[in-house]
Amino acid sequence: MIETKNKLFLIFAIIVLVFMTLIIQKGPVLNEKQPILQSGKALKKPLEIIDFQLIDQKNQLFTKNDLKDHFTLLFFGYTNCPDVCPSTIYKLSQMKKKINKDLPEKNLEIVFITLDPERDTTNRLHEYMNFFDSTMIGLTGDISEIVKLSANLSVFFQRINKEDGYDFNHTASIFIINQEAQLGASLSPISSLEMLEEDIKILLTK
Amino acid sequence: MIRKTLLLLGLLFFIPHSAISEIVVKNSWVRAAPDGSKTMAAYMLIENQSSKIMSSSKIIVNGFEKAEVHMSFIENNIAQMRKLENISINGKESLTLEPGGLHLMLINPEKVPKKNSKVEILIFFENVSDGEVVRIEAEVRSQE
Numbered sequence: 001m002i003e004t005k006n007k008l009f010l011i012f013a014i015i016v017l018v019f020m021t022l023i024i025q026k027g028p029v030l031n032e033k034q035p036i037l038q039s040g041k042a043l044k045k046p047l048e049i050i051d052f053q054l055i056d057q058k059n060q061l062f063t064k065n066d067l068k069d070h071f072t073l074l075f076f077g078y079t080n081c082p083d084v085c086p087s088t089i090y091k092l093s094q095m096k097k098k099i100n101k102d103l104p105e106k107n108l109e110i111v112f113i114t115l116d117p118e119r120d121t122t123n124r125l126h127e128y129m130n131f132f133d134s135t136m137i138g139l140t141g142d143i144s145e146i147v148k149l150s151a152n153l154s155v156f157f158q159r160i161n162k163e164d165g166y167d168f169n170h171t172a173s174i175f176i177i178n179q180e181a182q183l184g185a186s187l188s189p190i191s192s193l194e195m196l197e198e199d200i201k202i203l204l205t206k
Numbered sequence: 207m208i209r210k211t212l213l214l215l216g217l218l219f220f221i222p223h224s225a226i227s228e229i230v231v232k233n234s235w236v237r238a239a240p241d242g243s244k245t246m247a248a249y250m251l252i253e254n255q256s257s258k259i260m261s262s263s264k265i266i267v268n269g270f271e272k273a274e275v276h277m278s279f280i281e282n283n284i285a286q287m288r289k290l291e292n293i294s295i296n297g298k299e300s301l302t303l304e305p306g307g308l309h310l311m312l313i314n315p316e317k318v319p320k321k322n323s324k325v326e327i328l329i330f331f332e333n334v335s336d337g338e339v340v341r342i343e344a345e346v347r348s349q350e
């Protein structure tokens with residue numbers, strides 16, 4: 001009788017152990033869907049981008065639909081930003097060349113949205129984009145549309161007035177928008193070009 | 207006399223672009239910007255070869271209304287900029303001005319300088335024994 005009890009206990013213990021092992025192993029299996037990035041975070045569930053209407057540097061209307069059917073790297077800034085914005089543009093321009101060479105079918109696009117529509121007119125954006133990379137899309141428009149979209153993407157910006165003009169403190173993250181016009185991940189702009197390239201490739205091919 | 211003048215001219219020619227031996231400036235450049243830009247950024251490495259603290263609160267950049275020392279930093283993914291009143295370098299130390307960090311902000315150009323041209327920058331140090339101005343000719347170029 002005792003022996004049978006011991007056997008039953010042993011079987012029960014083995015079952016518990018097997019379950020525990022399965023549970024422990026299940027963690028990484030689930031995590032496979034969630035790519036681990038070096039330079040930022042991928043969202044567990046992609047975020048739907050709201051409808052918006054902005055104007056590109058060629059004076060053409062640009063809406064959420066223009067983000068569909070390809071991947072986009074999107075970031076916010078202003079053209080009078082002398083240091084951080086051009087550094088990010090430089091990184092993104094380099095990246096676009098590399099990724100479109102290795103993964104041409106993804107048609108990676110880069111979109112820059114100004115937080116300073118007062119000074120960043122379509123003409124100014126045309127000049128700016130042509131200078132850095134004419135294949136990039138620069139967007140300006142009604143401030144209410146920019147505020148709406150930045151709130152949707154949790155972008156913070158704050159105008160800092162100075163004696164001779166103004167600057168902005170602003171979220172400098174690089175957002176990855178998927179083919180369904182959903183936010184898939186956000187990356188830190190201070191990451192190295194190599195880290196960003198690796199992460200973007202992971203996100204584009206997952 | 208003529209020989210002496212020629213010798214002097216020759217010496218001047220070979221003087222490095224920052225002329226004070228206690229302060230040596232290397233790798234100076236100005237980030238090229240499109241026409242119509244109101245601000246540009248200059249970067250460099252400033253070495254203080256003396257054993258004294260060197261500080262400067264006056265910088266003049268030819269062709270610009272003014273120049274300020276600014277620090278860019280990204281905290282919690284938010285890019286911010288802070289104006290510094292001066293630059294100060296401890297003895298035998300150096301200061302790096304580089305993209306995304308400390309830089310000279312060149313404000314209101316008369317005309318945005320073109321790529322490959324040179325921008326003259328004068329940094330007035332307050333604690334240099336044999337002179338007080340460091341003159342730099344920074345090349346305008348894209349980030350590499």
